[in-house]
Amino acid sequence: xxxxxxxxxxxxxxxxxxxxxxxxxxxxxxxxxxxxxxxxxxxxxxxxxxxxxxxxxxxxxxxxxxxxxxxxxxxxxxxxxxxxxxxxxxxxxxxxxxxxxxxxxxxxxxxxxxxxxxxxxxxxxxxxxxxxxxxxxxxxxxxxxxxxxxxxxxxxxxxxxxxxxxxxxxxxxxxxxxxxxxxxxxxxxxxxxxxxxxxxxxxxxxxxxxxxxxxxxxxxxxxxxxxxxxxxxxxxxxxxxxxxxxxxxxxxxxxxxxxxxxxxxxxxxxxxxxxxxxxxxxxxxxxxxxxxxxxxxxxxxxxxxxxxxxxxxxxxxxxxxxxxxxxxxxxxxxxxxxxxxxxxxxxxxxxxxxxxxx
Amino acid sequence: xxxxxxxxxxxxxxxxxxxxxxxxxxxxxxxxxxxxxxxxxxxxxxxxxxxxxxxxxxxxxxxxxxxxxxxxxxxxxxxxxxxxxxxxxxxxxxxxxxxxxxxxxxxxxxxxxxxxxxxxxxxxxxxxxxxxxxxxxxxxxxxxxxxxxxxxxxxxxxxxxxxxxxxxxxxxxxxxxxxxxxxxxxxxxxxxxxxxxxxxxxxxxxxxxxxxxxxxxxxxxxxxxxxxxxxxxxxxxxxxxxxxxxxxxxxxxxxxxxxxxxxxxxxxxxxxxxxxxxxxxxxxxxxxxxxxxxxxxxxxxxxxxxxxxxxxxxxxxxxxxxxxxxxxxxxxxxxxxxxxxxxxxxxxxxxxxxxxxx
Numbered sequence: 001x002x003x004x005x006x007x008x009x010x011x012x013x014x015x016x017x018x019x020x021x022x023x024x025x026x027x028x029x030x031x032x033x034x035x036x037x038x039x040x041x042x043x044x045x046x047x048x049x050x051x052x053x054x055x056x057x058x059x060x061x062x063x064x065x066x067x068x069x070x071x072x073x074x075x076x077x078x079x080x081x082x083x084x085x086x087x088x089x090x091x092x093x094x095x096x097x098x099x100x101x102x103x104x105x106x107x108x109x110x111x112x113x114x115x116x117x118x119x120x121x122x123x124x125x126x127x128x129x130x131x132x133x134x135x136x137x138x139x140x141x142x143x144x145x146x147x148x149x150x151x152x153x154x155x156x157x158x159x160x161x162x163x164x165x166x167x168x169x170x171x172x173x174x175x176x177x178x179x180x181x182x183x184x185x186x187x188x189x190x191x192x193x194x195x196x197x198x199x200x201x202x203x204x205x206x207x208x209x210x211x212x213x214x215x216x217x218x219x220x221x222x223x224x225x226x227x228x229x230x231x232x233x234x235x236x237x238x239x240x241x242x243x244x245x246x247x248x249x250x251x252x253x254x255x256x257x258x259x260x261x262x263x264x265x266x267x268x269x270x271x272x273x274x275x276x277x278x279x280x281x282x283x284x285x286x287x288x289x290x291x292x293x294x295x296x297x298x299x300x301x302x303x304x305x306x307x308x309x310x311x312x313x314x315x316x317x318x319x320x321x322x323x324x325x326x327x328x329x330x331x332x333x334x335x336x337x338x339x340x341x342x343x344x345x346x347x348x349x350x351x352x353x354x355x356x357x358x
Numbered sequence: 359x360x361x362x363x364x365x366x367x368x369x370x371x372x373x374x375x376x377x378x379x380x381x382x383x384x385x386x387x388x389x390x391x392x393x394x395x396x397x398x399x400x401x402x403x404x405x406x407x408x409x410x411x412x413x414x415x416x417x418x419x420x421x422x423x424x425x426x427x428x429x430x431x432x433x434x435x436x437x438x439x440x441x442x443x444x445x446x447x448x449x450x451x452x453x454x455x456x457x458x459x460x461x462x463x464x465x466x467x468x469x470x471x472x473x474x475x476x477x478x479x480x481x482x483x484x485x486x487x488x489x490x491x492x493x494x495x496x497x498x499x500x501x502x503x504x505x506x507x508x509x510x511x512x513x514x515x516x517x518x519x520x521x522x523x524x525x526x527x528x529x530x531x532x533x534x535x536x537x538x539x540x541x542x543x544x545x546x547x548x549x550x551x552x553x554x555x556x557x558x559x560x561x562x563x564x565x566x567x568x569x570x571x572x573x574x575x576x577x578x579x580x581x582x583x584x585x586x587x588x589x590x591x592x593x594x595x596x597x598x599x600x601x602x603x604x605x606x607x608x609x610x611x612x613x614x615x616x617x618x619x620x621x622x623x624x625x626x627x628x629x630x631x632x633x634x635x636x637x638x639x640x641x642x643x644x645x646x647x648x649x650x651x652x653x654x655x656x657x658x659x660x661x662x663x664x665x666x667x668x669x670x671x672x673x674x675x676x677x678x679x680x681x682x683x684x685x686x687x688x689x690x691x692x693x694x695x696x697x698x699x700x701x702x703x704x705x706x707x708x709x710x711x712x713x714x715x716x
């Protein structure tokens with residue numbers, strides 16, 4: 001399997017720590033030996049590499065230097081530069097076409113750059129199983145068993161069991177479901193056959209091409225040009241590739257291909273997972289003190305409970321009295337205070353900020 | 359009248375802005391032309407000076423240089439250095455003895471260095487009236503008509519009207535009352551004849567000496583030595599003055615003298631007043647935005663109401679979402695976050711901090 005990391009994050013939800021030129025995947029948020037999240041993702045995928053392959057990172061051109069900087073062995077990964085800002089469908093097509101040009105019809109796997117995985121060995125077992133199923137011609141995804149009625153994720157409705165055993169199984173995908181409202185999320189949680197969409201996809205290039213041809217002929221026109229160019233020795237920054245890429249519709253891979261695809265299977269994850277989607281989620285993945293606080297600061301607390309206190313690059317003391325379920329983030333040029341329950345709104349706050357702060 | 363400013367504040371309640379070497383009275387908290395609170399206090403008292411007098415500032419030795427630094431015309435005030443850390447009774451005795459050595463039995467007035475006064479002309483009218491009453495032999499104080507059942511202040515129970523008219527009157531003091539509990543504070547508020555103790559006292563030196571002799575003979579022993587030394591040409595740092603001062607009991611002027619004194623009168627204040635006792639009180643004296651926030655920062659707010667957002671010396675952006683009735687203070691080496699309702703606890707938090715932060 002050829003792992004391709006989608007590292008296109010724009011870095012707004014962990015503002016002020018994450019910025020335009022330093023999105024979440026470049027941070028070492030989780031204190032894992034100070035490795036950046038993308039380094040942790042690379043380390044998790046390397047054991048799955050086919051002989052002679054490298055992990056691929058697909059990102060904006062301006063993110064290549066800062067990403068190399070946070071990687072411990074940057075020369076052991078390959079960068080694929082997105083020639084323009086598009087959604088995930090064009091990016092996945094480009095990554096797949098480039099992998100095909102180098103390695104033929106070997107299975108490719110797409111992975112988010114900035115998720116947390118609790119048990120890497122189980123993750124790898126799960127992905128090896130997924131790879132075998134993808135080699136047989138299916139599109140494979142990994143679904144996360146939901147633990148709460150989350151309205152912030154897409155869901156996958158499972159059908160029949162297709163392969164595997166109780167420990168690790170592949171099930172037919174009945175439908176991809178958009179982010180639900182609270183009532184629907186609760187119904188999904190209770191139904192038992194709904195999983196969170198973890199944003200992982202595996203397939204043979206030939207499988208993807210067949211689906212794009214069938215479902216998205218307008219997209220296929222440009223994809224075919226990119227395939228031809230890369231097969232003829234062009235690189236991802238060759239004019240014909242850039243031109244074809246730029247002409248593709250900005251559309252997500254879920255919507256463009258997955259929702260309507262035949263033979264999609266999902267493997268329920270057997271590992272602990274979090275997308276660490278915002279500051280309020282940090283206590284899902286980091287150790288808490290006896291009062292439930294995540295403290296990454298020179299903190300002086302008095303009656304503070306279930307808070308996130310995060311300081312980076314300032315060395316300042318963070319003192320607090322009488323806080324519950326709050327987030328305080330301290331960086332050299334900006335400070336953020338908000339209740340955990342409103343951490344999703346950071347993105348909207350950042351949208352209104354001046355350039356020097358984003 | 360000879361005004362003497364008691365500037366012994368230790369600077370814990372406005373931490374992290376106030377510090378040991380920069381207590382509240384040295385800050386320009388209130389944005390009044392960037393004047394420090396002590397400068398504002400000096401400016402308010404200067405129109406009350408007798409011919410040829412200067413405003414006196416009574417403080418710790420180490421505070422003289424930083425206080426001079428925040429005064430616009432430091433050479434136009436006189437500093438009286440407290441030879442040791444004592445409470446207010448020794449300080450008031452020293453200040454009075456020194457004034458007497460220079461100016462005989464002229465009325466002296468003691469004033470806090472860090473209170474807010476809303477109308478200076480009315481303040482001055484009030485103090486001129488108090489001076490005339492003190493010249494007649496009474497101890498005069500100014501009481502603040504209470505606006506809430508505050509448990510953080512001492513109260514003054516008023517008796518008969520003694521002088522003045524409806525606009526400005528002097529009343530007999532029936533009793534000084536220690537900080538009450540909530541029920542008692544509510545009863546005082548409803549009773550109508552209780553005032554907050556504003557910490558202002560005026561008297562002739564001879565009046566104070568008579569009361570100390572009568573009520574505190576042990577204290578008088580040391581006071582008499584200081585008087586003699588100063589009358590003989592000694593200064594406040596002369597060994598005999600330092601020795602006598604150091605031997606005095608650490609006791610407040612309220613407890614040592616006022617509570618048991620004869621002929622104490624109180625003038626109900628006709629001006630707006632606040633002791634600006636903690637961060638949560640800042641909205642009593644500073645302008646608020648439409649959401650009731652006091653903003654002294656490069657703030658980026660989303661759904662923030664009735665908060666104090668104060669940044670000094672960092673130039674950092676202070677971003678907040680979904681806060682109500684909170685205080686956020688941002689300084690170069692420390693950050694403080696707490697609900698307004700717990701602002702009184704800053705003092706206790708600071709008591710537990712390391713030396714480099716206080």
